[in-house]
Amino acid sequence: AEVKKIAVIAGDGIGPEVVAEAEKVLNKTEELFGYKFETEHGLFGGIAIDEKGTPLPEETLQLCRNADAVLLGAVGGPKWDNNPKELRPETGLLGIRKELGLFSNIRPAVIFDCLMEASTIKPEVLKGTDLIVVRELTGGIYFGEKFRRDSANGQEAVDTCVYNVSEVERIVRQGFEIAQKRRKKLASVDKANVLETSRLWRETVNRIAPEYPDVELEHVLVDNCAMQLLRRPSSFDVIVTENMFGDILSDEAAMLTGSIGMLSSASLGEGSFGLYEPVHGSAPDIAGQGLANPIATILSVALMFRLTFGYEDAADSIERAVKQVLDAGHRTADIAADRTKALSTVQMGEKILQAMTK
């Protein structure tokens, strides 16, 4: 098989712990299916600040540019929280998304039946929940001008939220197209009752909606959406929204699945290249203790196989293995009813490897 190059940037905190398990899945896939992966590691985030003086060293960016896909862990931690903006791990994360043109962030939230009990929401409400948050990733308030200035009332801070029509149009089209391949329902989430960027967003959605007559469209204001996600999660199919709303709603959606340790993501641009990472962060509170759930990262590898490489068989194998392991009652602490019987990160990784079949 053709050798696929994967840049691996594990980052900080639990990043390296969960990425190590995902790399074992890559190896197992080579054994089972004969695919060939060449992995190369790069420094990224806080560790890159410590070793190279910048969260996104040029060589790491080059490594990603030369790869077919990127596997990312997570970045950040208390050590760097008071650094100036350019020396923050999170600035590296925003930089890599922007530099690689990854404007579309796909975050599926699917409830495994056997994990109903792990969620804080009632099973009868959760039943059948299978949604995708399509989050705009390279615009909005994350990337607009930011500054401080003096005012008559002391220092003030400014974050600007900017979207142009083409940025809105390309992500909304993604939303419609993904919905067309699923249950054909699209919820466009905005705050059009207050924000000018949201009014442009909604106008754009309404202008292009007639091109997707088979998709049932609803506009939902973001505050209401946050509430409806808990009230009627199973009624959502695809949610398309701007950068910050998507960040917040996807963490909320994670709790429908039982844990943020379950949520995978793909960040895509125009071509097949993609960056794959769990939705969760570096979890400094549990880092280095073997407590992290590696499933989000392992499921991100399945997304990589499906969306960048077209390796459906290998993607199915991973997803089947995860389901089988959960059905058998294996749990990491975050999804365990009895934490004293929980598996470690490595043990969960092992169980999934053992369950993978051709």
Ligand code: NAD
């Ligand atoms: P977080 O997602 O790291 O953690 C939130 C809570 O979820 C914590 O209690 C943590 O222990 C738990 N958790 C997260 N992932 C888990 C896993 N795989 N298994 C079990 N439990 C898990 O969010 P936070 O605490 O708000 O942020 C911590 C740091 O991570 C910050 O520096 C933040 O900027 C960064 N962050 C990075 C990314 C990323 O790299 N993509 C995403 C979110 C946050």
Ligand code: IPM
């Ligand atoms: C995420 C994270 C990042 C974001 C932070 C760490 C910059 O929360 O990937 O969801 O807000 O995009």
Ligand code: MN
């Ligand atoms: Mn987030």
